Amino acid sequence: MAAKGDFARFNYVAIFFHWIVAALIFANILIAWQFCWVQGPMRLLAFQAHKSIGITVLLLSVLRIMWRAVSTLPPFPDTMRSWEKGASKIVERGFYFIMLALPLTGWALVSASDLHIPTILFGIAYWPDIPLIGALPFDEKLAVYSASVDAHHMLAKITYVLIGLHVLAALRHQFIKRDHVLARMIPFLAPRRAPIDLRRWRIAASK
Numbered sequence: 445m446a447a448k449g450d451f452a453r454f455n456y457v458a459i460f461f462h463w464i465v466a467a468l469i470f471a472n473i474l475i476a477w478q479f480c481w482v483q484g485p486m487r488l489l490a491f492q493a494h495k496s497i498g499i500t501v502l503l504l505s506v507l508r509i510m511w512r513a514v515s516t517l518p519p520f521p522d523t524m525r526s527w528e529k530g531a532s533k534i535v536e537r538g539f540y541f542i543m544l545a546l547p548l549t550g551w552a553l554v555s556a557s558d559l560h561i562p563t564i565l566f567g568i569a570y571w572p573d574i575p576l577i578g579a580l581p582f583d584e585k586l587a588v589y590s591a592s593v594d595a596h597h598m599l600a601k602i603t604y605v606l607i608g609l610h611v612l613a614a615l616r617h618q619f620i621k622r623d624h625v626l627a628r629m630i631p632f633l634a635p636r637r638a639p640i641d642l643r644r645w646r647i648a649a650s651k
């Protein structure tokens with residue numbers, strides 16, 4: 445972990461998990477946005493790609509949580525005030541919930557679907573449905589299906605909000621506060637030389 449004053453990066457494994465999972469989530473959202481218009485063989489391909497990427501996010505997130513449990517997190521930089529640290533922790537926990545709940549509800553909805561389209565991960569490996577759901581009576585299966593579709597859609601909307609807040613916060617740190625927060629998650633980004641404390645800056649500006 446690099447250190448420079450109060451600057452400390454996330455370790456490389458955490459950085460790898462962060463960017464690969466972020467890229468896969470963005471890709472899966474973009475693919476899902478095509479579901480309403482794509483037809484024919486491309487539709488099947490889009491659903492298989494979406495399911496494969498989603499299950500990959502689920503597996504990587506389990507590994508990521510295990511890694512986070514045994515590794516040390518870098519402390520927040522001194523430029524962050526307590527409400528910023530609190531907000532950042534809430535959004536990050538929200539993401540961990542989403543990274544598990546979004547794929548799990550997707551998996552539940554395909555397991556309860558009457559279409560019975562098998563999930564083949566990246567066209568290579570068969571991924572089974574959730575076992576007990578397939579054995580449920582018709583009415584209960586239908587109830588599980590509609591509950592998981594609703595939950596999946598709702599969680600997707602929450603994800604959009606979390607991504608919006610998270611990205612705006614990262615940009616604010618980089619371009620307004622000019623502190624080290626973004627560099628903590630990007631190995632090749634040099635730490636900023638002149639972090640500013642916005643509170644002090646505002647007091648000085650108002651004098």
Ligand code: HEM
Nearest residue numbers: 469472473476494495498499501546547550551554597600
């Ligand atoms: C990174 C994880 C995932 C993300 C970000 C994601 C995102 C989305 C989004 C944005 C939609 C469209 C929702 C809407 O129309 O409002 C969607 C629909 C869908 N997702 Fe996922 N998903 C993920 C994982 C999964 C998994 C693991 C599966 C199945 C194994 C799955 C199966 C589906 C299906 C079948 C639909 C269409 C449902 C419908 O509208 O009838 N998703 N997903």
Ligand code: HEM
Nearest residue numbers: 458462466469470536539540607610611614625626628629
């Ligand atoms: C779906 C996309 C994303 C997800 C799910 C996500 C999730 C997370 C999580 C869970 C953390 C906490 C650290 C960890 O446990 O690894 C984190 C930290 C961070 N993320 Fe993201 N992130 C996403 C996209 C982005 C993007 C696009 C940016 C930059 C514009 C970004 C910048 C950061 C930064 C700078 C940190 C470190 C914050 C700190 O110093 O505590 N993230 N992210």
